[in-house]
Amino acid sequence: MQPLSERRNILITGASSGLGEQMAREFAARGRNLALCARRTDRLQALRAELLAARPGITVAVRALDVNDHPAVFETFRALAGDLGGRLDRVIVNAGLGKGRPIGTGGFRANLQTAETNFTAALAQCEAAMEHFREHRSGHLVVISSVSALRGLPRSSTTYAATKAGLSALAEGIRAEMLATGTPVRVSAVHPGYIATDLSERAARTPLMVPLEKGVRSMVRAIERERADARVPAWPWVPLGFLLRRMPLRLVARLA
Numbered sequence: 001m002q003p004l005s006e007r008r009n010i011l012i013t014g015a016s017s018g019l020g021e022q023m024a025r026e027f028a029a030r031g032r033n034l035a036l037c038a039r040r041t042d043r044l045q046a047l048r049a050e051l052l053a054a055r056p057g058i059t060v061a062v063r064a065l066d067v068n069d070h071p072a073v074f075e076t077f078r079a080l081a082g083d084l085g086g087r088l089d090r091v092i093v094n095a096g097l098g099k100g101r102p103i104g105t106g107g108f109r110a111n112l113q114t115a116e117t118n119f120t121a122a123l124a125q126c127e128a129a130m131e132h133f134r135e136h137r138s139g140h141l142v143v144i145s146s147v148s149a150l151r152g153l154p155r156s157s158t159t160y161a162a163t164k165a166g167l168s169a170l171a172e173g174i175r176a177e178m179l180a181t182g183t184p185v186r187v188s189a190v191h192p193g194y195i196a197t198d199l200s201e202r203a204a205r206t207p208l209m210v211p212l213e214k215g216v217r218s219m220v221r222a223i224e225r226e227r228a229d230a231r232v233p234a235w236p237w238v239p240l241g242f243l244l245r246r247m248p249l250r251l252v253a254r255l256a
Contacts, residue, residue, distance in 0.1 A: 011035040014095030016043035018197035022216040035080035037065035067121035091129035111159040118163035
């Protein structure tokens, strides 16, 4: 298995804003080469210029990608691998959507868009990443889930939480496959709590919200440790996650 210190080439989807953009900054500061993709190429190009100005010794490749265009996911991952010398060491499946409406209230289109982006498109990204890792018999697949995956949630969070639960289960299944076959590929599911991004505007008033830089720094530390399951920031989400999994659903419904 490839030593952790050699995870030099990192691909991040949804890198034009929020968690993906800040993860790119954190990994660039650690001297990693980056393959960044998102729909908004103008923002990717601006981010690339910023990162190279700060760390001129690294390589930063950017390409447009709508993760709901499934054939393009495979094509773009292969192209970005080529941009970084033919090898990806870590793929972070980060692109996601936070739309949602209570089930049965006429919001099916918004819920469908969330389900397609957060799970089906994530499946395509995992497939493309694992094809590459199986070929090279090394790599680290990371999926960005959410603490929302720990329980079914009411109101506009129902579909979002369900997609993140599915994504966490997908990561665990891939990890089980790697263990069963003895394939030396690591698989991690990262479950962020409330981190200030555009997607978290609705929860902005919660006292549990942490600034983007602090939250992503904790995410990157967990990713670098290649933990199978990480809830971040560890305080308060490790103990809160333990409680959330065990409290009565009626109480969960009041908290959500």
